[in-house]
Amino acid sequence: xxxxxxxxxxxxxxxxxxxxxxxxxxxxxxxxxxxxxxxxxxxxxxxxxxxxxxxxxxxxxxxxxxxxxxxxxxxxxxxxxxxxxxxxxxxxxxxxxxxxxx
Amino acid sequence: xxxxxxxxxxxxxxxxxxxxxxxxxxxxxxxxxxxxxxxxxxxxxxxxxxxxxxxxxxxxxxxxxxxxxxxxxxxxxxxxxxxxxxxxxxxxxxxxxxxxxxxxxxxxxxxxxxxxxxxxxxxxxxxxxxxxxxxxxxxxxxxxxxxxxxxxxxxxxxxxxxxxxxxxxxxxxxxxxxxxxxxxxxxxxxxxxxxxxxxxxxxxxxxxxxxxxxxxxxxxxxxxxxxxxxxxxxxxxxxxxxxxxxxxxxxxxxxxxxxxxxxxxxxxxxxxxxxxxxxxxxxxxxxxxxxxxxxxxxxxxxxxxxxxxxxxxxxxxxxxxxxxxxxxxxxxxxxxxxxxxxxxxxxxxxxxxxxxxxxxxxxxxxx
Numbered sequence: 422x423x424x425x426x427x428x429x430x431x432x433x434x435x436x437x438x439x440x441x442x443x444x445x446x447x448x449x450x451x452x453x454x455x456x457x458x459x460x461x462x463x464x465x466x467x468x469x470x471x472x473x474x475x476x477x478x479x480x481x482x483x484x485x486x487x488x489x490x491x492x493x494x495x496x497x498x499x500x501x502x503x504x505x506x507x508x509x510x511x512x513x514x515x516x517x518x519x520x521x522x523x
Numbered sequence: 524x525x526x527x528x529x530x531x532x533x534x535x536x537x538x539x540x541x542x543x544x545x546x547x548x549x550x551x552x553x554x555x556x557x558x559x560x561x562x563x564x565x566x567x568x569x570x571x572x573x574x575x576x577x578x579x580x581x582x583x584x585x586x587x588x589x590x591x592x593x594x595x596x597x598x599x600x601x602x603x604x605x606x607x608x609x610x611x612x613x614x615x616x617x618x619x620x621x622x623x624x625x626x627x628x629x630x631x632x633x634x635x636x637x638x639x640x641x642x643x644x645x646x647x648x649x650x651x652x653x654x655x656x657x658x659x660x661x662x663x664x665x666x667x668x669x670x671x672x673x674x675x676x677x678x679x680x681x682x683x684x685x686x687x688x689x690x691x692x693x694x695x696x697x698x699x700x701x702x703x704x705x706x707x708x709x710x711x712x713x714x715x716x717x718x719x720x721x722x723x724x725x726x727x728x729x730x731x732x733x734x735x736x737x738x739x740x741x742x743x744x745x746x747x748x749x750x751x752x753x754x755x756x757x758x759x760x761x762x763x764x765x766x767x768x769x770x771x772x773x774x775x776x777x778x779x780x781x782x783x784x785x786x787x788x789x790x791x792x793x794x795x796x797x798x799x800x801x802x803x804x805x806x807x808x809x810x811x812x813x814x815x816x817x818x819x820x821x822x823x824x825x826x827x828x829x830x831x832x833x834x835x836x837x838x839x840x841x842x843x844x845x846x847x848x849x850x851x852x853x854x855x856x857x858x859x860x861x862x863x864x865x866x867x868x869x870x871x872x873x874x875x876x877x878x879x880x881x882x883x884x885x886x887x888x889x890x
Contacts, residue, residue: 425761432757436750443749444833448712456713457722464727490731497642497733504643508582 553764561759561769568770570777571611573623575634579663583638584656586663588631589614589622595629598697598886599668601661602634605680606652606789607740609781610636612866613678616774621865621875628879630886631668635660640786645733647786649687649793650811657688661695672697674882679703679835679861683797686843687808690819698885699820700878701843702827703835703861707804708797710839713746715798725794734784741782747833775862806846817843823851825881827864827874834861853881 425433446452471487478485560566579586602622604610613634614622625632635657640647664673675696677685682704689696708715718725730736745752755776762768785793792810802808806817824847828840837856844852857864857873864874 429757429761432754436754436757440748440750440754444747447746447749448716450716453713453716453719453722457717460723460727493731494733497645501643501646505646 550764553766554760557763557766557769561763561773567777568616568774570616570774571614572617573614573620573626575614578633578667579660581656581659581663583640583644584660585636585638586660586667587634587636588667589626589634591626591629591631593626593629594631595888596631596883596886597670597889598672598674599631599633599664599670600625600674600676600882601664602632603657603675603677603681603685604635604637605678606637606640606684607680607737607782607785609778609783610634612778612862615778615866616770619771619774619866619868619871621870624871624875625879625882628883630879630882631670633664633668633673637783639783640734641784642732642734645787648788648810649684649796651786652684652789653688653691653815654811657684658692661688661692665695674698674700674886676700676702677704678865680705680793683803686803686817686820687810687815689822690817691811691815693819693821696822698823698825698882699849700825700827700882702864703829703832703840704826704843705797705803705835705839706841706843706846707839708801709804710836711798712836714743714834715794717743718794718798720799725791729787729790730784732784733787735787735790737782737784740785741780744779744782744834771867775866779862804842804846817846818848820847821849823885824849824853825878826852826854827878828854828856829859829861829864830856831859831863832861851885855881 471485475485475487574590575587576590577585578588602610602613604613614620617623622632622634637656661673661675665671672695675685675689675698677683677700679702682701685699685701686704689699705711717723718728728735728739730739759772762772796802796808796810803817808815808817824844826840826843828837829835830837832840841854844854855874855877859869859873863870865878
């Protein structure tokens with residue numbers, strides 16, 4: 422006798438029918454176009470809200486999240502450059518030590 | 524007598540009915556108990572438990588060597604993970620671990636863990652991994668094991684890194700294995716089509732720290748199987764009473780939701796070179812200021828492909844053998860999914876034995 426409960430059999434039947442169709446659908450160009458359009462719309466909406474709040478905050482001489490993010494990015498770039506210089510220095514130092522041992 | 528009427532009679536048989544009621548009561552009690560444990564986060568299975576030592580570190584990378592008293596082969600194996608997932612999948616749970624299986628077969632196993640990238644890694648390009656990190660990790664493996672060369676085994680995007688590394692630095696690799704590695708990205712579906720020319724600008728996917736956030740990676744994997752999450756929860760409810768199922772379910776879901784950020788520069792290169800231009804399929808990829816040719820790979824190659832892989836579909840993973848110059852090359856298609864290739868019961872039957880047989884045939888025994 423079938424051991425799976427009836428609700429499970431119903432779900433599996435639905436999933437067998439719908440799942441592969443949806444998987445096919447997300448692989449189509451039409452879906453990619455729609456999803457990209459929706460993502461773009463979302464981005465533009467966020468930009469509009471940010472630009473409005475930026476104008477408002479700047480009017481009161483207050484920093485916005487964007488200002489903080491911009492500063493953080495600049496600090497990150499500096500930190501990365503410092504990290505790269507440190508790495509190079511360490512490698513030069515290691516090579517020097519190896520030469521001395523040789 | 525027709526089967527259906529016999530089944531109906533069995534269903535209304537009082538003894539059978541009592542047995543089913545008792546079974547369902549027991550299961551519901553176990554569901555309640557396991558459900559509370561699951562929601563409260565109790566009894567999480569331990570992951571990556573095979574004893575190991577961290578034998579080398581560099582930046583955020585760690586090189587793990589797994590302890591073994593039965594090493595029978597002189598050539599060590601270096602496992603290379605993708606950049607967006609955690610490497611403990613190679614050693615998921617006791618009894619369900621690729622590493623454990625390889626150790627049992629007598630191999631000296633190393634796993635390279637990339638670590639979790641942050642803003643300091645945002646400038647890491649593909650060349651950082653193939654020309655800087657991997658050569659250093661290979662040197663460390665050879666120095667620690669005392670071997671002259673190794674077997675490199677790359678999984679998913681880790682396979683792409685392994686291919687590009689071996690093509691550019693072929694000397695130290697005796698054998699190359701790729702598992703579920705994308706070659707023809709035009710067959711990858713939404714993973715590449717969304718960032719195709721004129722759709723989503725890949726720069727907009729990069730977060731504040733200069734990397735692609737783990738949530739973006741996770742959502743893009745989810746998109747590939749739209750009903751996957753619902754099916755997972757239905758499966759969970761159906762098997763919530765089963766302790767063994769719960770352990771493997773929690774292990775797998777923990778790993779599947781444990782994505783890590785994709786370093787920004789490497790992601791952009793990946794989109795432009797491998798996604799939009801599909802250059803891996805042509806066999807020549809310009810990275811690190813020069814062209815890297817897959818035809819420069821001459822060592823024995825084993826490419827393992829999942830026939831039911833929804834992330835790197837069969838069509839996207841085939842054709843590697845035609846791009847390399849190796850005389851000894853094998854493409855092994857297994858009836859498995861992306862992770863099921865080496866995780867789970869069927870992997871223990873279908874993939875791991877031929878994988879280790881191939882490695883045995885291509886490796887010298889310890890003298």
